[in-house]
Amino acid sequence: MTKSKVYVFNTALKYRKGTWRRIEIKGDQTLGDLDGIIREAFNHDDHHLSEFFSGRVWNSNSLGVIEPDGSGSGDKKKIDELELVKGSAIEYVYDFGDDIQHVIKLEKIVEPVAGAKYPRITSKNKTRNRYCVSCKKIQKKSVATWICMDCTEEERKQVLLCEDCLEDEHEDHYAEELLS
Ligand SMILES: [Zn+2]
Ligand SMILES: [Zn+2]
Structure with missing residues (x-):
């Protein structure tokens, strides 16, 4: 064989x-x-x-x-x-x-x-930390753990979010957990 x-x-x-x-x-x-x-x-x-x-x-x-x-x-x-x-x-x-x-x-x-x-x-793939785009606007650095698929499609760029911002600002949006 x-x-x-x-x-x-x-x-x-x-x-x-x-x-x-x-x-x-x-x-x-x-x-x-x-x-x-x-x-x-x-x-x-x-x-x-x-x-x-x-x-x-x-x-x-x-x-x-x-x-x-x-x-x-x-x-x-x-x-x-x-x-x-x-x-x-x-x-x-x-x-x-x-x-x-x-x-x-x-x-x-x-x-x-x-x-x-x-x-x-x-x-x-190597992982690198990616940061929440909402926190970045207020000069805060939080590691992103989610990607909002709705906003990503609309803005045509990756909308990465921390858990808090996802819950606060993207409540009804479809999001996926980020793969590392
Ligand atoms: Zn955030
Ligand atoms: Zn969103």
Whole structure:
């Protein structure tokens, strides 16, 4: 039996490219396994559907849907079956309502490390503190832990907020917790 190779993927949020995780998964593991590690890597909760695409989300062939319980049309599809080569990318969407899109790019294929457990997260983007834009206006420095998606869309730049300002000024807005 030939040993399964390991696929090294850079998985990034499509609209926040600075947020990425490097994920390693074996060729005989499945899209179900990949879904599980992506949910873990990006702190997605387990209440929503996800779907893999051969190219752009919604605009290319579906590689399969994964249900919140891990079943679904894609869960048994093996990574090897995708026939990816270095540099190819597939896309992934988590939660059809919030539509959180990810680009999963194959960086390289390597030999497995003895004793390692796959899939695994091997690195991630460096984090730097980002500050609340509201506090900044009054010359105060508070670390931002939220991004107001409504205001970000409207102002066309990231509206990052501390918890207090989010509660005080963006009560009815849709916000997401910042990923580090
Ligand atoms: Zn603030
Ligand atoms: Zn807002």
